[in-house]
Amino acid sequence: MTFQCDDRTVLDDWLTVGPSTRLTGRSSTNPYRTKLLSSDVDVWRDGQGKVVARCGDSTLMVQDAYGYLWICPSGKPTKTIFSFPEYAEPGRRIVDCDGIGVAVSGLRMVENFLDMGHFPYVHAHYLGEVPQTEVAAYEVNVDESAGEIWATNCRFYQPKTSKSATTGLDVQYRYRVMQPMSAILYKTAFPRPGEMDAIGLFVQPHDEESITAYCLLAYYDDTTTETDLLSFQHTIFGQDKPILENQRPKRMPLQPGSEVPTRCDAMSVAYRRWLKARGTSYGAVR
Numbered sequence: 678m679t680f681q682c683d684d685r686t687v688l689d690d691w692l693t694v695g696p697s698t699r700l701t702g703r704s705s706t707n708p709y710r711t712k713l714l715s716s717d718v719d720v721w722r723d724g725q726g727k728v729v730a731r732c733g734d735s736t737l738m739v740q741d742a743y744g745y746l747w748i749c750p751s752g753k754p755t756k757t758i759f760s761f762p763e764y765a766e767p768g769r770r771i772v773d774c775d776g777i778g779v780a781v782s783g784l785r786m787v788e789n790f791l792d793m794g795h796f797p798y799v800h801a802h803y804l805g806e807v808p809q810t811e812v813a814a815y816e817v818n819v820d821e822s823a824g825e826i827w828a829t830n831c832r833f834y835q836p837k838t839s840k841s842a843t844t845g846l847d848v849q850y851r852y853r854v855m856q857p858m859s860a861i862l863y864k865t866a867f868p869r870p871g872e873m874d875a876i877g878l879f880v881q882p883h884d885e886e887s888i889t890a891y892c893l894l895a896y897y898d899d900t901t902t903e904t905d906l907l908s909f910q911h912t913i914f915g916q917d918k919p920i921l922e923n924q925r926p927k928r929m930p931l932q933p934g935s936e937v938p939t940r941c942d943a944m945s946v947a948y949r950r951w952l953k954a955r956g957t958s959y960g961a962v963r
């Protein structure tokens with residue numbers, strides 16, 4: 678086995694190794710090198726523009742999708758990569774926020790992304806504000822055919838929901854978990870309140886306790902500069918980073934009752950159950 682991982686659900690999945698722009702100026706003699714599942718992976722484009730990935734002597738299955746590079750470590754994917762229709766939807770603006778390194782399990786990273794309860798405390802004056810800390814009841818469903826989790830009818834008062842927001846807003850949210858380490862959040866678009874912006878979170882597991890979390894925006898926003906959009910996302914991620922890195926254990930406990938549930942964590946409970954049911958253990962407490 679090329680990779681130090683015995684979790685079939687991860688080996689047979691599509692894992693990102695970063696934005697496709699990493700390949701600019703790269704070649705077989707000067708590849709983009711990155712760490713995936715504790716192994717060095719080299720990626721480049723051949724003379725025909727085809728993406729090539731190698732790990733040691735092994736050629737890997739790789740694809741370029743949604744402006745990101747995706748590797749199936751085993752070469753035997755159980756399904757095609759998730760759909761992301763908003764990426765190609767007319768009127769949306771695609772902004773790649775690149776990644777931030779975090780010393781935490783990829784599962785912890787995704788769980789934090791799904792949690793509205795921390796907004797007023799960790800993202801005060803942006804995504805929440807004391808005393809408006811109430812997380813209203815919402816619905817969680819597993820789409821068995823797609824193998825995805827959806828949380829719908831979520832809402833939260835946000836003082837500054839995005840860079841373009843000039844007032845507080847009662848923001849509608851939807852969450853979608855496509856893979857253990859990939860999720861999309863849909864939230865009210867401030868400039869077009871009838872529409873929802875999409876924010877993709879793609880996690881590259883360097884190992885079980887260290888990751889890069891990439892963020893891709895598919896926004897309705899023609900006015901905010903790219904620099905301002907990036908700086909807003911990096912501010913939010915920068916607020917999460919120390920909290921995530923101080924979590925103990927660093928890996929995700931999946932045993933029921935191993936962490937005291939709070940009333941706002943229906944999505945977290947569903948995510949942990951879903952991981953356990955599909956047998957995902959990489960980044961979890963064994």
Ligand SMILES: [Fe+2]
Nearest residue numbers: 789795799917
């Ligand atoms: Fe956060």
